[in-house]
Amino acid sequence: MTEIHTHAPDDHDSAYDGLLVNDAHWAFGTDFEDPLAGVDTTVPDGVDATALATYCLMLGDDALVLSQRLSEWCSRAPDLEEDIALANIALDLLGQARLLLARAAAADPSVVPALPEGSPVPAEDALAFFRDADAFRNVRLAEVPNGDFADVVVRVLLFSTWRLALFERLAASRDAVLAAVAAKGVKELAYHRDFAGRWFVTLAGGTDESRRRLLAALDALYPMWPELFSAHPVEQDVAGAGVGVDPSTAADSANAVLDQVLAAAAVARPDRAALAGVRGRTGRHGFHTEALSRMLAEMQVVARAHPLGRW
Amino acid sequence: MTVLTTRADDARAVAAEVTDPELPMLTLADLGVLRDVTVDDTGAVEVAITPTYSGCPAMATMRDDLVRSLNEAGFSDVRVKVALEPAWTTDWISAQGRAALAEAGISAPGTAPTHSGPVPLTLGPVRRHVTCPRCGSADVDLTSEFGSTACKALYRCLSCLEPFDHVKEI
Numbered sequence: 001m002t003e004i005h006t007h008a009p010d011d012h013d014s015a016y017d018g019l020l021v022n023d024a025h026w027a028f029g030t031d032f033e034d035p036l037a038g039v040d041t042t043v044p045d046g047v048d049a050t051a052l053a054t055y056c057l058m059l060g061d062d063a064l065v066l067s068q069r070l071s072e073w074c075s076r077a078p079d080l081e082e083d084i085a086l087a088n089i090a091l092d093l094l095g096q097a098r099l100l101l102a103r104a105a106a107a108d109p110s111v112v113p114a115l116p117e118g119s120p121v122p123a124e125d126a127l128a129f130f131r132d133a134d135a136f137r138n139v140r141l142a143e144v145p146n147g148d149f150a151d152v153v154v155r156v157l158l159f160s161t162w163r164l165a166l167f168e169r170l171a172a173s174r175d176a177v178l179a180a181v182a183a184k185g186v187k188e189l190a191y192h193r194d195f196a197g198r199w200f201v202t203l204a205g206g207t208d209e210s211r212r213r214l215l216a217a218l219d220a221l222y223p224m225w226p227e228l229f230s231a232h233p234v235e236q237d238v239a240g241a242g243v244g245v246d247p248s249t250a251a252d253s254a255n256a257v258l259d260q261v262l263a264a265a266a267v268a269r270p271d272r273a274a275l276a277g278v279r280g281r282t283g284r285h286g287f288h289t290e291a292l293s294r295m296l297a298e299m300q301v302v303a304r305a306h307p308l309g310r311w
Numbered sequence: 312m313t314v315l316t317t318r319a320d321d322a323r324a325v326a327a328e329v330t331d332p333e334l335p336m337l338t339l340a341d342l343g344v345l346r347d348v349t350v351d352d353t354g355a356v357e358v359a360i361t362p363t364y365s366g367c368p369a370m371a372t373m374r375d376d377l378v379r380s381l382n383e384a385g386f387s388d389v390r391v392k393v394a395l396e397p398a399w400t401t402d403w404i405s406a407q408g409r410a411a412l413a414e415a416g417i418s419a420p421g422t423a424p425t426h427s428g429p430v431p432l433t434l435g436p437v438r439r440h441v442t443c444p445r446c447g448s449a450d451v452d453l454t455s456e457f458g459s460t461a462c463k464a465l466y467r468c469l470s471c472l473e474p475f476d477h478v479k480e481i
Binding site: 033035036037038039081082084085087088089091092093094095096098099164165168176177179180181183184185186187188190191193194195197198201253257260261264 | 357359362364365366367368370371390391392393394395396397398399429430432433434454455456457458459461465479481
């Protein structure tokens with residue numbers, strides 16, 4: 001006897017049917033958006049709230065801007081594995097940025113740009129999408145255009161070596177939120193640094209062309225290395241209050257790690273002058289290369305066109 | 312008092328059964344992201360969860376799933392809060408969770424590294440004792456330290472030739 005199987009309309013044989021029932025499973029349109037929900041965001045005693053917020057913007061903007069640059073690599077890396085690796089690193093940095101910008105807003109709500117009444121945009125998104133370039137406090141290493149694969153390897157190596165050295169110290173912050181973000185960030189940045197360090201050695205010892213490109217990338221980006229260790233008054237201020245890190249105190253350990261990579265790759269440290277600022281003012285002061293405003297124009301255009309938009 | 316304790320146990324039992332949106336073979340409790348469930352004397356439930364990675368995109372879904380499950384179990388007032396400290400470690404994945412991962416073809420993490428001083432740079436090959444979750448072979452090759460989600464590395468088995476995910480140690 002032939003068995004004829006008929007599909008009743010409520011059989012879930014089609015993959016799409018499963019999507020149409022039990023909508024409660026989907027997270028769209030929820031209001032659970034505060035990444036610091038329930039976290040104690042009291043500003044520690046003796047700490048200036050605006051200084052703490054500004055410091056959080058600095059560290060948050062570093063991560064946000066480099067995350068955006070790394071996201072531009074999506075679908076353009078030499079192979080699928082590296083594409084996924086760069087997207088993963090971008091996601092880790094975006095997560096760090098979100099927590100840090102939310103912490104900035106909680107410490108001093110006056111740093112958050114005002115939006116039209118009724119806007120559902122959370123504070124960390126207002127900071128990311130509604131500030132102009134001169135309000136961003138990131139180091140310039142995070143913002144310069146991408147270049148080739150050697151450039152991204154060198155940039156991630158320099159950035160993660162520096163940030164890991166900072167976060168190892170920041171994990172002892174008197175601010176519980178910064179301490180927690182740093183302790184978690186250390187674990188993530190260790191993977192980023194190893195990824196970039198291995199590729200640095202691989203490209204240096206690969207073909208003449210890969211080595212040529214690696215050296216060119218190092219020459220181009222190394223002038224932005226000294227800026228990473230030059231302390232802005234706000235950084236000195238929060239370091240003095242025991243909530244932040246003076247980046248100059250991380251220079252020795254970061255340089256020791258960089259020397260290890262350079263030695264393994266048989267590459268000499270470039271003899272290049274530091275990239276000048278404007279009368280000494282650099283990324284931390286809001287003085288950027290013109291590349292940042294172009295990058296932000298693309299990153300922010302949709303959010304700015306719909307300040308009342310719900311996503 | 313006894314009644315409240317029972318309510319807390321009930322709420323804890325419901326929350327512990329909610330599964331991870333990205334690793335649905337694991338409950339949030341087995342993954343170690345469910346940190347605390349308390350019920351106050353008004354019957355309000357407070358659940359604390361911690362992100363696996365800073366950029367974990369599943370947090371909002373986890374919160375929604377927790378609220379929905381607890382609502383369905385009769386707890387109408389549910390708050391989910393974020394616990395950032397201590398940072399999540401793969402050491403918190405339970406034995407049951409590890410078995411569920413292996414059953415689903417995902418290699419479970421080894422012991423997470425601990426450092427007393429600065430994290431050492433590792434330029435050499437990654438050393439892990441990983442076996443293929445499908446055929447059990449130890450002849451495996453790391454394809455990438457980054458995989459389909461933030462918490463996984465990508466391997467391939469050189470015996471059965473299948474690719475597989477490994478939850479990396481943090």
